[in-house]
């Protein structure tokens with residue numbers, strides 16, 4: 001269900017931009033998806049195919065760029081890749097940190113005709 005609402009929103013934005021550019025058709029949509037966002041590519045594609053029927057985005061290809069999760073250490077401020085089951089800062093050894101990348105989901109670009 002999560003993917004349904006984000007796909008609706010993504011389609012709305014893409015269609016709006018395409019209409020502003022007076023495009024006849026959207027050929028592809030580039031999306032940036034963080035690995036922590038719990039967005040499943042196949043689900044987005046599934047909802048997109050359903051929702052885009054009869055719109056200028058029908059048949060557009062979705063292209064996903066996945067973003068690996070990163071943390072910022074609360075102790076030293078260093079950034080590091082989040083590893084499974086290990087949130088220890090490799091710079092200073094402190095545990096945990098704030099997520100600075102990996103939760104995003106946004107429309108990066110659209111290609112139109």
Ligand SMILES: [Zn+2]
Nearest residue numbers: 073076089092
């Ligand atoms: Zn640190």
